Amino acid sequence: xxxxxxxxxxxxxxxxxxxxxxxxxxxxxxxxxxxxxxxxxxxxxxxxxxxxxxxxxxxxxxxxxxxxxxxxxxxxxxxxxxxxxxxxxxxxxxxxxxxxxxxxxxxxxxxxxxxxxxxxxxxxxxxxxxxxxxxxxxxxxxxxxxxxxxxxxxxxxxxxxxxxxxxxxxxxxxxxxxxxxxxxxxxxxxxxxxxxxxxxxxxxxxxxxxxxxxxxxxxxxxxxxxxxxxxxxxxxxxxxxxxxxxxxxxxxxxxxxxxxxxxxxxxxxxxxxxxxxxxxxxxxxxxxxxxxxxxxxxxxxxxxxxxxxxxxxxxxxxxxxxxxxxxxxxxxxxxxxxxxxxxxxxxxxxxxxxxxxxxxxxxxxxxxxxxxx
Amino acid sequence: xxxxxxxxxxxxxxxxxxxxxxxxxxxxxxxxxxxxxxxxxxxxxxxxxxxxxxxxxxxxxxxxxxxxxxxxxxxxxxxxxxxxxxxxxxxxxxxxxxxxxxxxxxxxxxxxxxxxxxxxxxxxxxxxxxxxxxxxxxxxxxxxxxxxxxxxxxxxxxxxxxxxxxxxxxxxxxxxxxxxxxxxxxxxxxxxxxxxxxxxxxxxxxxxxxxxxxxxxxxxxxxxxxxxxxxxxxxxxxxxxxxxxxxxxxxxxxxxxxxxxxxxxxxxxxxxxxxxxxxxxxxxxxxxxxxxxxxxxxxxxxxx
Numbered sequence: 001x002x003x004x005x006x007x008x009x010x011x012x013x014x015x016x017x018x019x020x021x022x023x024x025x026x027x028x029x030x031x032x033x034x035x036x037x038x039x040x041x042x043x044x045x046x047x048x049x050x051x052x053x054x055x056x057x058x059x060x061x062x063x064x065x066x067x068x069x070x071x072x073x074x075x076x077x078x079x080x081x082x083x084x085x086x087x088x089x090x091x092x093x094x095x096x097x098x099x100x101x102x103x104x105x106x107x108x109x110x111x112x113x114x115x116x117x118x119x120x121x122x123x124x125x126x127x128x129x130x131x132x133x134x135x136x137x138x139x140x141x142x143x144x145x146x147x148x149x150x151x152x153x154x155x156x157x158x159x160x161x162x163x164x165x166x167x168x169x170x171x172x173x174x175x176x177x178x179x180x181x182x183x184x185x186x187x188x189x190x191x192x193x194x195x196x197x198x199x200x201x202x203x204x205x206x207x208x209x210x211x212x213x214x215x216x217x218x219x220x221x222x223x224x225x226x227x228x229x230x231x232x233x234x235x236x237x238x239x240x241x242x243x244x245x246x247x248x249x250x251x252x253x254x255x256x257x258x259x260x261x262x263x264x265x266x267x268x269x270x271x272x273x274x275x276x277x278x279x280x281x282x283x284x285x286x287x288x289x290x291x292x293x294x295x296x297x298x299x300x301x302x303x304x305x306x307x308x309x310x311x312x313x314x315x316x317x318x319x320x321x322x323x324x325x326x327x328x329x330x331x332x333x334x335x336x337x338x339x340x341x342x343x344x345x346x347x348x349x350x351x352x353x354x355x356x357x358x359x360x361x362x363x364x365x366x367x368x369x370x371x372x373x
Numbered sequence: 374x375x376x377x378x379x380x381x382x383x384x385x386x387x388x389x390x391x392x393x394x395x396x397x398x399x400x401x402x403x404x405x406x407x408x409x410x411x412x413x414x415x416x417x418x419x420x421x422x423x424x425x426x427x428x429x430x431x432x433x434x435x436x437x438x439x440x441x442x443x444x445x446x447x448x449x450x451x452x453x454x455x456x457x458x459x460x461x462x463x464x465x466x467x468x469x470x471x472x473x474x475x476x477x478x479x480x481x482x483x484x485x486x487x488x489x490x491x492x493x494x495x496x497x498x499x500x501x502x503x504x505x506x507x508x509x510x511x512x513x514x515x516x517x518x519x520x521x522x523x524x525x526x527x528x529x530x531x532x533x534x535x536x537x538x539x540x541x542x543x544x545x546x547x548x549x550x551x552x553x554x555x556x557x558x559x560x561x562x563x564x565x566x567x568x569x570x571x572x573x574x575x576x577x578x579x580x581x582x583x584x585x586x587x588x589x590x591x592x593x594x595x596x597x598x599x600x601x602x603x604x605x606x607x608x609x610x611x612x613x614x615x616x617x618x619x620x621x622x623x624x625x626x627x628x629x630x631x632x633x634x635x636x637x638x639x640x641x642x643x644x645x646x647x648x649x650x651x652x653x654x655x656x657x658x659x660x661x662x663x664x665x666x667x668x669x670x671x672x673x674x675x676x677x
Contacts, residue, residue, distance in 0.1 A: 171648060199647050202607060204599045205392075207385040208642040208650075215378040215643075228503045228599070235598050239513045240381075241522045260598065262508040 026322045029070040030055070030312055031090035031120075033083065033101035033111065036075035043103050047125065047305035048073055049294050051100070054309035057289075064321040069313065070095070076102050080110035087111035091118035097319075097329045098123065098312045100305075105129030112139050121315075121330040125308040126301065130177075133353045140333055140353050142308050142346055144273065146174065146224075146249075150181035152359055153222060153247050153271060154191070160269075162220035162245055164192045166213045168206075168233070169224030171198040178224030178249055194218040199229070206233045210240050220245040227254040231261035238264040245269070250359070253300070258367050266366065271359040273343040274303040275369070278360070286342045300343070307341035314339065377520045382643045383636060388527045390635020391534050392596075395589035396605075396612035397619075397627040398537050399582035405622040406558045406578045409480045410613070413454055413488040414586050415605025419495065421447045421587025422594035422604060429510050436510065440588060447587020448580045455579040458483040460572075468562070495602040504600045512596040526596030533592060537585055538628060550577050558622070614654060618661045619670050626670025633657065 032051050034044035055071045058064075072093070074086040083102050090096050091114060099115060099122045102108045108127035115122040116136030123140040124132065130147070133139045157165055167182055169175035175198060183193050194216030197209050210233075213221060221244045223233060230252045237246070248270040258265055276287060276297060286306060290298040298306070311333065318335070319328035336348040344357040361372040396418060403411045424446035425439045434442075462480050470476055512526025545551035553574040556564040565571050593608070594600040612627075615634055619626030637657060638650035661669060 197647060200651070202603075203647070204597045204604075204607075205385075205389055207388070208382055208639040209647055211378055211381045211385055211639075212643045215376075228601075231503075232598055235511070235513055239515045239522065239524045241515055241517060256502070256505075259505040260503060262511075 025066055025068060027068045027070050027095055028097050028316060028322075028324060029072050029093070029095040030309065031072050031074070031086075031093065031096040031099040031101075032309075033074045033076045033086045033090070033099065034103050035078035035107075036073070038077045038079070040078045040103050043126075043301050044075070046299070046302040047101075047103070049290065050298065050302045050306035051309040053290060053293060054306050054313065058310075058313045063313075063317055067316075067321045069316065071309075072096065076107055076111075078102075078104060078107060080107050083107040083111035084114055087114035087118075087120075087122075091115065091120050096120070097316065097324055097326050098333070100125065100308050100312060102127070105132055108132055109135065112136070115139070119330075120326055121333055123308050123312060123333065125304040128174075137334070137353070138330055140348060140355075142311060142341070142343070142348075142355050143304055144355055144357050144359070146177040147181050148354070148356065149250060149271060149359065150178055151185035153249075153269075154182050154185040154189070156269065156271075156361065157220050157222065157245070157247050158186065158189055158191050160220075160245065162191070162218075164194050164216070164218045165220045165222055166195040166197070166216055166218040166244075167193060167222045167224070168197045168199065168209060168213065170226070170229060171200050175224050182222055182224075199225075201229075203229065204232050206236045207240060210237055210242060214240070214242055218244055220247060222247045223252070224249045226251050227257040227260065231257055231265065234261045234268065235264040253362065253369070258364065258369075263367065265364045268364045269361070269372070270364075271361050272300070272369075273357055273359060274300045275360050275362070275371070279371075282340060283342045303342045307339075307343050307346065310341065311336055311339055311346070379640075379643065381521055382639045384521060384523065384527075386636035386639030387632060388524075388530065388635070389638060390632035391527075391530045392589075392593050393608055393611040393615055393631035393634055394534050394628040395530065395537065395593065396586065396608045397615045397631045398534075398541065398624055399585040399589070400609075400612050401616045401619070401622065401624045401627045402541070402582040402585070403578060404616060405624070406554060406575060407459070407480070409459075409477050410484070411454075411582075412481065412485040412609075413458065413491065414582070414612075415609030416488045416491040417447060417450050417454065417583045417586040418590030418593075418605040418608070419602060420450045420491070421590035422600045423495065423499070423504075424587065425591035426504055426506065426594065426600050429507060433507070439510070440591060443587045443591040444584050447584040450587065451579040451581075451583025452576060454484070454487060454583065455576055458487045459575070459579070463572075463575075492602050492605075499602065501602055506595060506598060506600060510595055511598055512592070513598060524596065526592065529592055530596060533588065534628065537588075538624065541581075541585075541624060544581070550574070554578055611654065614658050618658055618668055620665075620668025623668070623670040626668060630669060 034047045035041055036044040051071055055069055076082045076086055090099050099120055103126055105127040108124040109132055112122055112135040115138050121138050126143050127141050128143055128145045167179050169178045179196055186193055195213050246268045248268050250272045252270050253272040315329050315332035316324055318332035334350045339346045347356045362369045363372050400414050421443040425443040428439055428442045459480050462476055514525040516523045553569050556569055557571055557574045615631035616627045618630035634654050637653045641650045641653045
């Protein structure tokens with residue numbers, strides 16, 4: 001019996017050695033933390049789906065011969081203290097060269113404080129708080145913020161001949177950033193702001209705001225809200241007989257808006273980063289693969305995570321694959337330029353690490369989102 | 374400043390005011406009889422809207438049938454509410470319990486509990502988001518009169534308020550049930566002694582009040598294009614303010630105060646930011662309480 005074991009042991013050693021020698025297989029990892037339980041669990045599930053899809057595709061493609069990329073997932077439960085614990089755990093794991101997460105700005109920033117010290121590059125697919133990327137040079141995000149989107153819409157409205165524009169937005173942090181970025185751009189570029197109206201969250205009757213806005217006789221109205229408030233606003237605007245052009249934030253891009261507002265949504269101009277029925281081949285392929293594997297259509301959040309994972313994978317390649325270090329991966333991430341993501345062509349500013357994307361312009365026509373060229 | 378936009382703003386304000394009024398009518402009726410605040414009235418309003426919405430999505434009947442369904446469900450909801458949240462506290466028939474403040478406050482909390490449970494259950498079943506209402510049922514058809522723009526729903530809400538108010542006056546003044554309700558409102562013990570069936574009268578009050586609440590919820594939901602579990606909360610607060618301003622037990626007073634609130638909010642919005650509108654409503658409340666402690670239309674002994 002002992003002889004048998006000895007032979008077996010020798011065989012295993014040999015097998016392991018030969019395997020290692022022939023393929024020189026090295027494993028490097030991405031640490032991904034997101035809420036997989038708790039209030040935002042649905043987003044974490046989407047992120048995990050997309051990230052797994054991206055990593056499997058990458059390993060199959062053989063872009064890094066001899067290197068297997070592993071995805072290590074942790075549940076942050078949407079809590080900052082969990083985020084910090086996971087960040088410590090990831091930092092102590094030498095195979096992890098980059099972290100992705102978290103879902104909310106709050107948890108991302110808590111974890112970011114740890115990553116800043118341990119010098120592990122961190123990319124969040126959704127954290128839009130202005131201070132997130134200011135923590136250290138190790139924080140990145142691939143979601144655009146209002147400081148990027150609002151001026152773009154302002155430029156579009158001015159180009160369409162709107163000189164006098166009124167702004168209506170929800171009264172919260174985000175709504176404030178919608179307004180300030182838009183107003184600054186319009187004023188700096190020869191436009192006129194007739195009115196800025198903030199409405200309380202939960203407002204369902206917009207008639208008095210609309211009547212007040214109409215008094216200023218604007219050419220266009222820019223609406224910063226989510227689709228529920230947005231649909232009530234659009235319906236009441238039509239009922240009051242206001243004919244102004246409508247522009248909206250990307251948060252209005254939802255099938256639910258079309259359902260709730262019906263014909264009142266027509267002629268709303270808005271932008272988005274991810275368009276489900278985009279004619280572009282790489283977006284089509286992503287939607288098809290995702291649906292085939294998970295049985296549901298991806299949305300903007302799934303697409304953001306897919307891009308985030310691919311940006312990190314691309315940085316792994318650029319940083320030298322098997323020889324990559326955390327510092328090299330960080331530098332490679334900072335150098336991301338014209339990355340052809342499913343949420344648009346993405347570039348990172350090497351200094352501020354803020355993303356720039358080509359936003360897709362849409363107009364609602366006959367109850368459908370139609371691409372504007 | 375006093376141009377056509379201002380007139381439009383008054384129209385907007387009156388339409389908001391009538392929404393508060395619709396809710397305040399049922400609220401005040403129940404308060405007048407039991408002398409307790411029914412915190413679940415906002416949920417009755419929501420149940421009416423959901424009942425109507427479900428009937429629309431399932432078999433798309435004409436609008437008046439939808440309203441009848443909301444009425445029926447509202448009556449049922451009112452009956453159940455009284456059975457679950459109010460009757461258990463009337464088990465004790467002795468004089469001390471009947472006059473006890475603690476008893477009264479207990480029903481205040483039990484109705485609040487029911488309101489939270491009903492709202493959470495609705496969220497679990499239907500989700501907390503707004504429901505999609507088929508376009509044909511929305512009461513948002515623009516009706517233009519000169520430069521002013523009205524919505525079909527505004528006329529319906531206006532008509533409904535008048536019918537409710539008139540119908541209720543007729544019911545209270547001309548029918549036996551109404552007489553019994555007024556008697557119980559005035560003196561529950563006395564009413565019992567002269568042979569009025571107090572229990573049945575209280576049930577009748579709940580059923581009537583809740584029918585009005587449910588109908589209001591449906592019509593307002595269709596008019597605002599918004600049916601969701603928390604829809605009863607905001608108008609419920611304003612209806613409460615209107616009821617207090619109107620003197621707690623005067624239905625006509627509550628309606629007038631609801632209109633004042635609606636117009637004040639709209640006019641405030643046209644001069645300041647929208648956030649100030651709510652502030653004005655509560656300033657009115659405080660002024661009323663300081664200078665007219667019994668409310669603008671209170672004062673009399675007789676309730677309802």
